[in-house]
Amino acid sequence: MTLSKFVDELPVIRTLKPKGMMDGVPYYQIRMQQCRQKLHRDLPRTTVWGFEGNYPGPTIEVNRGEWIKVKWINDLPQRHLLPIDTTVHGAEANKPRVRTVVHLHGGVVRPESDGYPDAWFTRGYRQVGPLFTRKIYDYPNRQRGTTLWYHAHAIGITRLNVYAGLAGGYIIRDPLEEYLNLPKGPYEMLLLIQDRSFNADGSLYYPIGPEPPVPNVCPSVVPDFFGDNILVNGKIWPYLDVEPRKYRFRIINGSNSRFYRMKLSSGQPFYQIGTDGGLLNTPIITKQILLAPAERADVIIDFSKFKGHNIVITNDAPSPYPRGNPVNVDTEGQIMQFRVCLPLSSYDFSIIPCRLNTIIPLKESCARLIRNLTLVRETDKFGRAFLLLDGKRWDDPITIKPRLGSIEVWNLINLANSTHPIHLHLVNFQILGRQPFHVEYYNKTGQILPTGPAILPDLNERGWKDTVRANPGEITRIIMRFVPYAGLYPWHCHILEHEDHEMMRPYEIIN
Structure with missing residues (x-):
């Protein structure tokens, strides 16, 4: 089935609020749940896994140095959405099919709050992995302001849990960034990019094994997987209406295996201001950005000279990267569309500073x-x-x-x-x-x-x-x-x- 592009608006992922206070710091309870979600106009609702009833999960936003506590709650069904290969270490037949633990990717945290792969737990914490399992995680956020993301990390089934939908964004804000006068508010957005394939009934498709099949092993782990539909914030090939001004986008590659080498169809550059661990020394003006799975890019796109234009983020990274099959330009070769169609609501006072940060090299x-x-x-x-x-x-x-x-x-x-x-x-x-x-x-x-x-x-x-x-x-x-x-x-x-x-x-x- 070939789905129409740019018919669904890009979802703006909501920011999660704490439940209250615990030990003097903000306290969050975040449930992993099964839900049904409309991923494209022309698809039936798809059964996915998400956080707090949403795929992707809500964004957690904190200030640098703001300690928070999070209780990750497994409220998933007993049966997995996807095929489990019990020959994979950690996913043997004697292990529960649905196990979860959450890792804050890029987080500077103590081992017991890191989401160690063996520290999995089941619904209601009735059975736990052998190491470091705890119900409440501490995130001190004593690190540079940056874009992180959280995702499932249980040993042997990480690929399946993330593919089912267990991922979300996490932003650490450094108050000093206010002085940089970067685009903010409605002109700053998170873009979580993932690829998926679907059955005719709208359900998630994930292969039961490689070709040729492995004798006596079904389902079998595959060496990599590349979906033929690109989703951003949980929508397939969405569009975003923008004003002719500068926007800041925090881009996360949340795909299982796919690399993205992104360009803008207008030929204009990205102004990359940050990477995994925070702001760069200076902005980098580049016509393309290559992101491997889990890498992030903090970019500014200036639409001020493109009023009335439709601009597509394209992708030409082979799969597997770099010597694999070329992309199909009609499917995975396109990511999302910007429509520069909104009137300018106010003068754009934001800037792209010459200097962003001071990074001291390790010798x-x-x-x-x-x-x-x-x-x-x-x-x-x-x-x-x-x-x-x-x-x-x-x-x-x-x-x-x-x-x-x-x-x-x-x-x-x-x-x-x-x-x-x-x-x-x-x-x-x-x-x-x-x-x-x-x-x-x-x-x-x-x-x-x-x-x-x-x-x-x-x-x-x-x-x-x-x-x-x-x-x-x-x-x-x-x-x-x-x-x-x-x-x-x-x-x-x-x-x-x-x-x-x-x-x-x-x-x-x-x-």
């Missing part, structure tokens, strides 16, 4: 340790693609134990054939650069033979990051300081099909 000379970590593609006992971090599985002994307060450099050596977005919980990092190397020579000798010069990160990557694109045949170098908490945290590929099938490892920060 490689201060690193206590440099780690070489491989991203490898193997096959599991069923012959399926099996992607691993440093050749190890989730339950293997922990080998990465940074000291609290120390700086380390991680060299991510990608021996696989696609780009992996690598996400570290707790810490933000800076990208030092990327360098191509001879993969076959490394596989034979274990030695790195560069095939070209080291390349600095893109201009719009030179801020604080929590997710980095590690390209095939390249060494991606990142540097970070392990603060402010000790304890156990995950790092993983944020292609959710990879994460669920062992491309995730714990690391432990020790005192």
